[in-house]
Amino acid sequence: MHRVSRRHFMQTAAVGSAALAAGPTVVSAREKPVLLGGTPVRTQSWPKWPEWRREWEPKILEILRSGRWWRGRGDHVEEFEKAYAELIGTKRCLATASGTTALLVCMHVLGVDAGDEVIVSPFTFIASYNSILLSKALPVFADTDPETWTINPQDIESRITDRTKAIMPVHIYGLPCDMQPINTIAKTHNLAVIEDACQAWLAEYQGAKCGNLGDLGCFSFQNSKHLPTGEGGAITGNDDSIMDRCHSFHNCGRAYGSSSGERQYFTRGSNRRMQQIQATMLIQQIDKLKKETATRQQNADYLSAQLRNVAGIQPAKVPENATAVWHLFPVRYHSESFSGLPIDKFIQALNSEGIPCGRGYHEQYFDGLIDEAINSRGYKRLFSDQRLKAYRDSLNDLKGNKLVCETTVAFPQTVLLGKKEDMDDIVDAIAKIQKNSDEIKKA
Ligand SMILES: Cc1ncc(COP(=O)(O)O)c(C=O)c1O
Secondary structure, three states: OOEOOHHHHHHHHHHHHHHHHHOOOOOOOOOOOHHHOOOOOEOOOOOOOOOOOHHHHHHHHHHHHHOOOEHHHOOHHHHHHHHHHHHHOOOEEEEEOOHHHHHHHHHHHOOOOOOOEEEEOOOOOHHHHHHHHOOOOEEEEOOEOOOOOOEOHHHOHHHOOOOEEEEEOEOHHHOOOOHHHHHHHHHHOOOEEEEEOOOOOOOEEOOEEOOOOOOEEEEEOOOOOOOOOOOOEEEEEOOHHHHHHHHHHHEOOOOOHHHOOOOOOOOOOOEOOOEHHHHHHHHHHHHHHHHHHHHHHHHHHHHHHHHOOOOOEEEOOOOOOEEOOOOEEEEEEOHHHHOOOOHHHHHHHHHHOOOOOEEOOOOHHHOOHHHHHHOOHHHHHHOOHHHHHHHHHHHHHOHHHHHHHHHEEEEEHHHHHOOHHHHHHHHHHHHHHHHOHHHHHHO
16 A cells, blocks of 8 residues: 655656756656556545445334334334435425436426426436436436536527426536526526436535425435435425425325325325335434535545646536535546547546546437437327427537536545545646656557
């Protein structure tokens, strides 16, 4: 195990370049990139994810032994819902089986129906697209802002048609969308706003948490997430009657709260319920989430400031009065500042230096799921040929998104759980690759 300190690396690099001017020099193994036969900037491991603590086990065992595993036979899911609503600052929360099911419930309850259109960010996990497609609606993509990675509010209005029913901004990577102009557009055109906050637990925008900025917010607690329980999700909102309808829909359409009438099944529904064990795992991790969020934010601020000094590396711009929570830490990589080194080779070089990172989302709308939908019998009944053709053609207009897909390098959230010196390792590795980019490219 060894660590090359940032200071040491910079010193040796400076000595190396001074010596170069004076004549031939011997480049130390540490200065040499691993891909050229050198030794890595870092051999220490990064924090593992997810983390389990033995102190959480008694409560889980209690539930297992009670046999009261589903939400109908205990109060742990409700207990979590109260705690999570308080955390996000909303009046209500409904726990669900996953983030995808949370989105699907919201689609149904906010009236997204077959043949409607929903404006959504293209740079997102595929579940955002799927929740719209499974509602038999058209996901209409507004372009991505290449500086923020989120939906460009200025590209929304021109995409509204008489079928548009909702906007789904996605706070991707925990980066809050610029919600003020989005909400203004929604109000003007009478559209619902469903926040996909599945990666944005505790992110804030103008004094309110993501998930409390639109009509309804959706969260995921899947294994990789900052608040994980294997699979799980939640809906947050402030309107009792809407939240009661969400409850009904997620529980097979059974009447609930203000939706209770004379007839039990007054509405269609599905089973999207969370289990008691999942809720208990979540409740016990809330304090950890708060502490780790602060650590990630501190490290991300430091890392962003350091990387802004590196030519060709562009960290994310966060809207004013907003705080990101960094489910991933993305940068845009400009290969021209790295002797034209292709992005995949840059990632390979960083990985070999002991720095985990990978590509962002690709242009998923060309993968086949959209074509499959719009060529299906159902969609052909619901939309005119002319609309489907114009829609398909419009996928080529997403220039900002294409750029973001082509240039994103993303670091996992676990690297942000380290110390300041760990952030220096990332900066040092990038500097080392930049200095040797010409040779790495040739290798
Ligand atoms: C942006 C986004 N939306 C939706 C989802 C769906 O959540 P789940 O995987 O819990 O169904 C995820 C999960 O990865 C996500 O990242």
